[in-house]
Amino acid sequence: xxxxxxxxxxxxxxxxxxxxxxxxxxxxxxxxxxxxxxxxxxxxxxxxxxxxxxxxxxxxxxxxxxxxxxxxxxxxxxxxxxxxxxxxxxxxxxxxxxxxxxxxxxxxxxxxxxxxxxxxxxxxxxxxxxxxxxxxxxxxxxxxxxxxxxxxxxxxxxxxxxxxxxxxxxxxxxxxxxxxxxxxxxxxxxxxxxxxxxxxxxxxxxxxxxxxxxxxxxxxxxxxxxxxxxxxxxxxxxxxxxxxxxxxxxxx
Numbered sequence: 130x131x132x133x134x135x136x137x138x139x140x141x142x143x144x145x146x147x148x149x150x151x152x153x154x155x156x157x158x159x160x161x162x163x164x165x166x167x168x169x170x171x172x173x174x175x176x177x178x179x180x181x182x183x184x185x186x187x188x189x190x191x192x193x194x195x196x197x198x199x200x201x202x203x204x205x206x207x208x209x210x211x212x213x214x215x216x217x218x219x220x221x222x223x224x225x226x227x228x229x230x231x232x233x234x235x236x237x238x239x240x241x242x243x244x245x246x247x248x249x250x251x252x253x254x255x256x257x258x259x260x261x262x263x264x265x266x267x268x269x270x271x272x273x274x275x276x277x278x279x280x281x282x283x284x285x286x287x288x289x290x291x292x293x294x295x296x297x298x299x300x301x302x303x304x305x306x307x308x309x310x311x312x313x314x315x316x317x318x319x320x321x322x323x324x325x326x327x328x329x330x331x332x333x334x335x336x337x338x339x340x341x342x343x344x345x346x347x348x349x350x351x352x353x354x355x356x357x358x359x360x361x362x363x364x365x366x367x368x369x370x371x372x373x374x375x376x377x378x379x380x381x
Contacts, residue, residue, distance in 0.1 A: 184208050190249045197239045197254050203231050207364040210284045210378040211246075214304065219286060220362060228287075228363040230257050230343055232268040232280065237330045241345065243356060253353050258325050260341040266334065268367060273303075273311045278340045281309035281317060284378050285363040288313075290354060295320035295344075299354040301363065305376050309365075317341050319363075321350025 184205050193199060207229045214220045225247040234240040241257035244250070259268040260280040272279035283305030290299050298320040303309030309317075322344040323329070324337020337344075343365065345353055357363065373379060 187246070187249070191244060191251065192249070193251060194254060199229060199242050200231060203229060203366050206366065206373075206379060207362075209381065210364055210376070211362050213378045213380065214284065214286070214362060219304065220360060224361060226357055226361045228357050228361065230363070230365045232259055232282065232365055232367045236266055236268070236336050241343070243353065252356060253349065255345055255349055255353070256325050256327075256336055258322060258336055258339045258342070258344040261338040263338070263341075271308075271367060271369070273308055275311065275315050280341050280343070280365065281312055282365050282367045282369060282372055283309040283376065285309065285312065285365070287319075287357050287359065287361045287363060290358050293318070293320070295322065297321065297351050297354060299358055304378060305372070308372055308376070315341060319343050319345060319350075319354060321345060321347035323347050
């Protein structure tokens with residue numbers, strides 16, 4: 130009898146060793162599902178990386194000073210205008226310099242950038258003045274009217290240089306109808322000014338203001354003007370929704 134029960138016990142043990150718990154099956158299914166989800170997430174991340182726009186790739190390749198970085202949205206708008214003006218034949222195919230003034234920023238900050246798009250370098254990052262009637266430290270009011278002493282937002286093409294009351298100066302041609310196309314008649318030009326300096330700002334709590342011209346530091350003016358003269362693009366940005374929605378150069 131002992132031998133008989135011993136055989137039965139052996140048979141029982143062998144039989145139960147092949148028994149698979151339903152819970153174990155569920156657990157394995159969950160593991161497989163998790164792995165599938167993780168693979169899907171990884172593929173999605175790779176696709177997102179590949180989908181980075183050419184504008185973003187260009188922006189990321191430019192070595193901005195971390196403390197004075199041009200806002201990405203402002204950069205993309207400037208680049209859109211640059212490309213559209215090229216397509217319209219108003220800039221040459223060889224044009225590769227982009228000058229941006231972000232007038233949404235404090236005038237006490239370096240809010241002007243001259244960028245070489247070919248070499249992906251910031252050539253200049255400087256203070257720049259806005260018009261006397263455009264605002265104090267911050268720009269708030271803009272005009273295309275003569276004698277308003279206000280700045281005009283929009284796209285400009287740089288023209289010829291001359292010696293004027295403010296010394297070596299650069300004529301600017303406004304490209305946005307109704308916003309800055311009176312710039313040439315108003316004598317809105319780039320020139321140097323002693324009041325565009327950290328020293329002036331330390332005394333007056335803001336840099337000085339022009340009669341509407343994007344005035345730059347006296348010691349940088351000649352080199353900056355010589356860099357961008359002769360049909361290059363300058364963009365004065367301000368987050369005015371009327372302008373941003375109506376400028377023909379900002380149409381994608």
